Amino acid sequence: MARLRPSAPALALLPALALLPVLITVLAALHDGGVEIWTAFLSAAVHPSLDPVLLKALFSALQVTLAMALAGWSLSLVLGVLLGCCASERLMQTWHWPTWPATILRRSLALPRSVHELIWGLLLLQVLGLHPWVAVAAITIPYAALVARVWRDQLEALDPTRLQALLKGGAPPLAACFTALSPAMGTVLMSYGGYRLECALRSATLLGVFGLGGLGTDLQLSLQSLQFRELWSGLWLLGGVSVLLETLLTLWRRRSPEAKAGQRRLGLFLVFVIGAGIAGGLWLQVLLPDSGSVVWQGMGWPDWRRLTQAAADLPWLRLIVETLLLTVLAAGIAIGLPPLAIVMAPSRLWQIMLNAVWALVRLIPPPLTVLLLLLSNRPTLAIGALALGLHNGGVMGRLLREELEQQSVHQQQAMHASGASARLSWLYGLFTPRSSGYLAYGAYRTDVILRETVVVGLIGGSGLGWQLLESLSSFHWDAVLVLVGAYALITLLGEWLSDRCRTRWLQS
Secondary structure: OOOOOOOHHHHHHHHHHHHHHHHHHHHHOOOOHHHHHHHHHHHHHOOOOOOHHHHHHHHHHHHHHHHHHHHHHHHHHHHHHHHHHHOOHHHHHHOOOOOHHHHHHHHHOHHHHHOOHHHHHHHHHHHHOOOHHHHHHHHHHHHHHHHHHHHHHHHHHOOOHHHHHHHHOOOOHHHHHHHHHHHHHHHHHHHHHHHHHHHHHHHHHHHHHHHHOOHHHHHHHHHHOOOHHHHHHHHHHHHHHHHHHHHHHHHHHHHHHHHHHOHHHHHHHHHHHHHHHHHHHHHHHHHOOOOOOOOOOOOOOOOHHHHHHHHHHOOHHHHHHHHHHHHHHHHHHHHHHHHHHHHHOOOHHHHHHHHHHHHHHHHOOHHHHHHHHHOOOOOOHHHHHHHHHHHHHHHHHHHHHHHHHOOOOHHHHHHHHOOOOHHHHHHHHHHHHHHHHHHHHHHHHHHHHHHHHHHHHHHHOOHHHHHHHHHHHOOOHHHHHHHHHHHHHHHHHHHHHHHHHHHHHHHO
């Protein structure tokens, strides 16, 4: 007898059940002053501060954030492509070199990409001091490893027939690789590179929230002092830049199919990437001329006995359970909320309103959402899950919108004409054909959320993130190294599981 299995649309909606325990916990802990605080926060959105002095300061801080993002993005993209090529067994075979160095490099890159850029920033801050290039390095290290993984996987997935034909025809390896691989890999670089630029902007803002400079620092100070009008001035400024960047990337993606036919456009894109990195670095130097040079402050490396003692003193069960629970709840909200919100009222006007909501929750960094919730609530794991789930739900909502825009509406219209309700027509006529791909990206997003639990853990007092902050604050390097290693191991296990789920859903 065949087992009953839920369909892909049901699997995409079921995670929204995570909202129930989270909302019950948050609403139960809401105190009397919470409504007043939230009313002041929301009313400030339509009455932001227009003080010229404030706007000038915010604009300067925004420039720092943009310069950090551009420099980190450019360095990570260039390094990621180089490392991805070096980690490709296929390219090593093309030059008749041994493949074991590529295998070792590929596995070694798993460690830097498994550690969130915030952890890299906090670690580098302790040993290099407060310097704008610390934020650039914190973005570059994990992003380069991520780009290298994508680049290497795409190289290995390409059909080698054309490359082998050129090599057998006597073409040099470098010319053969460039001719055979550059059209397809150019499309990957330009598409994925644009996505990483958007991520770099969010990461630069997030690092600023934790004191590494830029607009994020100003946003955090405004929120902590309850200056909501100043906070919204910064948020709207950041929102304008985000909308502009998203518009430019959308226009670029619409033109991306043309890149398959032209290596010239790939060359121009590489020139743009390198130029953006140089411009970002010079821009950062002009904005912060008194930042000085990076100085190695050093730290004592512990021996094995001290590491084992630090590991024995940590409450591993509680820390891991809280981290995994935070991940599951936040991932459930992020994956299930967008389709659930649309299916409630699948009208055009409602979807336009939802798009504005997704843009807003993507705009506010999760730590600021946690701080805002703490003004009207007591610290709980549910607050961190809600902040992280809403932020990533905005990302999933945008992806769902883009996926549905590519889907034909003929099946939905046919179902509606045959008497099906608007909800059923949307669910089975429009969403179902895209649900497997949506779930596959949801599996990848769960992996991202696992990394990001450190962000809300540092604020909300839960999981490995909170313990890591405590160890950093007390310069307990033994515990810091053990916790970073544990975070990396859990992230790699989550990455392996998400890869399996993504492969299964994409094949279904």
